[in-house]
Amino acid sequence: MSTEENKAIVHQFFEEGPSKGNLSIADTLLSPDFSIHGPLPASPGIKGIHEVITTCREAFEHLSVTIEDMVAEGDKVVARFTARGVHKGNFMDLPATGKPITLTGIEIFRIEDGKIIEIWAEANLFGLMQQLGIIPAPGNEG
Numbered sequence: 520m521s522t523e524e525n526k527a528i529v530h531q532f533f534e535e536g537p538s539k540g541n542l543s544i545a546d547t548l549l550s551p552d553f554s555i556h557g558p559l560p561a562s563p564g565i566k567g568i569h570e571v572i573t574t575c576r577e578a579f580e581h582l583s584v585t586i587e588d589m590v591a592e593g594d595k596v597v598a599r600f601t602a603r604g605v606h607k608g609n610f611m612d613l614p615a616t617g618k619p620i621t622l623t624g625i626e627i628f629r630i631e632d633g634k635i636i637e638i639w640a641e642a643n644l645f646g647l648m649q650q651l652g653i654i655p656a657p658g659n660e661g
Contacts, residue, residue, distance in 0.1 A: 545568045546564050
């Protein structure tokens, strides 16, 4: 597949999965041998991405994910994203704060035979904890 086709797969994944909560998109776009490597706990395989999407959408009302940059080479696509929402549910054992959040991250996707087979994910969870008041922001120490 071309790099443009691979980018289109990743774009569709972000648009339908995290932004709209359409779990069936994972069944369509992910390989049966899919694996995720990221900061949030998740079961192996496609079940794990279902858990991550569900957890984030339950924790953050009005969750929307914007792709800021996307670069592709060979079988890999790298996407830098910004997620926005309101903390209205439990997240990583943190009760809802009602605060708006902006989370940035980068994910590397590997595409094989037109399906996402791996995702390596990094997200600015430290910055998120500062926004939620769990960790003091610089200059706001007690």
